[in-house]
Every structure is written in structure tokens, then in C-alpha cells.
Amino acid sequence: MKKLWYGGMASGLxxxxxxxxxxxxxxTDNGETDTGTEDTENTETVQEDTGxxxxxxxxxxLEDVEGEPVGQATLSEVDEGTVHVELAVENLPAGTHAxxxxxxxxxxxxxxxxxxxxYNPGDTEHGKDSETGPHAGDFxxxxxxxxxxxxxxxxxxxxxxxxxxxxxxxxxxxxxxxIHAGEDDYSSQPSGDAGERIACGVIQx
Numbered sequence: 791m792k793k794l795w796y797g798g799m800a801s802g803l804x805x806x807x808x809x810x811x812x813x814x815x816x817x818t819d820n821g822e823t824d825t826g827t828e829d830t831e832n833t834e835t836v837q838e839d840t841g842x843x844x845x846x847x848x849x850x851x852l853e854d855v856e857g858e859p860v861g862q863a864t865l866s867e868v869d870e871g872t873v874h875v876e877l878a879v880e881n882l883p884a885g886t887h888a889x890x891x892x893x894x895x896x897x898x899x900x901x902x903x904x905x906x907x908x909y910n911p912g913d914t915e916h917g918k919d920s921e922t923g924p925h926a927g928d929f930x931x932x933x934x935x936x937x938x939x940x941x942x943x944x945x946x947x948x949x950x951x952x953x954x955x956x957x958x959x960x961x962x963x964x965x966x967x968x969i970h971a972g973e974d975d976y977s978s979q980p981s982g983d984a985g986e987r988i989a990c991g992v993i994q995x
Contacts (some may be wrong), residue, residue: 842870845951846958850967852879852991855900859914860989863967865959875929877942879989880970881932888974889942890986891927891949895964897990905966905990909949909983911917911957917976924948926957927965931973965993 848865861879868874877889892905908916909927917923924950934940950957959965972985 815821819821837911844869845953846995848951848993848995850991850993852967852969852989853899854881854898854989855902855987856977857899863991865951867995870952871950871954872945873946873949873951874945875943877932879934879941880939882938882940882969882989883971884934884936884938886931887940887988888970888972888982889929889932890925890968890970890974890981890984891929891959891993892966892968892990893927893961893963894995895966895992897968897992899990900989902966902990905987907969909959911961916980917974917978917982917986919975920923920975928974928976928982932969959993960995967991967993 792884812861818915822865834902845867850863852862854860858881860881861877863878866874866876868967890909891909893909894904894906896904898904908925910925911915911941912926914925915921916925928948929946930944932940932942948957949959951960952958953960967990968987969989970981970984970986971988972983974984975978976982
């Protein structure tokens with residue numbers, strides 16, 4: 791009887807040891823550590839594949855021919871390839887006015903001729919109605935109310951806030967925003983017969 795009792799006890803101990811080992815193996819194989827590693831690798835892969843960093847917003851202060859401030863424009867990158875333009879101005883003549891990006895970052899009053907011609911990295915004709923137009927810097931006309939104010943918003947893919955883009959606004963010579971006395975007819979060369987420049991602001995990072 792004693793032999794049988796010891797034998798039963800030994801069998802019970804062996805079963806307990808095996809059960810304990812089985813529990814350890816099961817815990818090791820539950821994949822908690824491996825899952826964390828896989829999640830990290832997946833996150834890194836997504837970050838590497840994206841490779842796009844939105845540019846900071848750009849605020850452009852505009853002045854009239856007497857050097858007085860008349861408002862500002864805010865340029866924001868909506869997504870890769872699209873820029874949102876928000877213009878708020880005051881103390882301008884009522885009516886329809888051309889609004890363009892010009893090829894130099896200079897606004898010397900009173901004529902703002904230092905801003906150069908329209909921003910045109912693609913070497914195209916002026917105006918959306920011309921055969922090869924528009925220039926990258928050609929925007930739609932803006933409407934100034936009787937009280938001299940205008941608030942305009944639009945999206946464009948013609949310009950970029952990315953430094954290395956072909957149509958970046960941050961060129962070696964810089965760029966500027968210009969409002970003209972008259973409206974752009976979208977076809978006359980080289981600037982839409984828009985008249986004198988009445989407001990200007992340098993685009994800076």
C-alpha cells in the first residue's frame with residue numbers, strides 16, 4: 791500500500807510540473823511582445839511611405855502706393871499640390887481688380903514696378919482664355935465693395951509653398967502679390983490689360 795501511495799504522489803507531482811511548463815510555453819507564445827514590434831514596424835512604414843510635410847501658413851501684408859497698409863493675404867497648404875488663398879483688404883477703389891503673383895519679392899512704391907512681371911515658371915502665355923495660359927501667378931479677378939473692402943477665398947494648384955516644387959513661391963528672387971487698378975481680361979499679353987498696380991505685398995517664409 792505504501793508503494794502505491796508514493797507512486798500516486800509522484801505521478802501527481804509530475805503532472806503538476808508538466809502543467810506548469812505548459813503554462814509557461816503558452817504565455818511565451820501569446821505573441822504580446824511580437825505584436826508590439828509588428829505595430830511599431832507598421833507605423834514606421836506608414837511614416838516612410840507618406841514623405842509629405844505640410845508647409846507653414848504664409849501671411850502677406852499688402853500696402854498701397856502711399857505705403858499705407860490695406861490688408862493681408864493668408865496662404866495655406868490644403869494638401870500636397872493645393873494652396874488656399876484668403877484675401878482681406880480695405881481702402882481700395884470699388885470695382886473689379888486683377889490679382890496676381892509677380893515674379894520678384896519687391897514692392898517699391900509708388901508704382902510697384904520692382905515686383906517685375908507675372909510669376910510664370912512654366913513660360914506660358916497670360917490668361918486662362920489664351921491658348922497656352924494661364925501663368926502660374928494668374929488668379930481670378932476680385933470684387934471690391936463700395937465701402938472699399940474685399941474678402942476673397944479660393945484654392946489653386948498653380949502655386950506651391952513647398953521649397954523644392956517647380957512652382958514654388960520661394961524662388962531666389964522671391965515673389966509678391968499685386969492688386970491692379972483694373973480688371974484682368976484673361977487674354978491680353980502680357981498681363982491682361984489690368985492697368986496700374988495699386989497694392990503690393992512681398993511673399994516671405
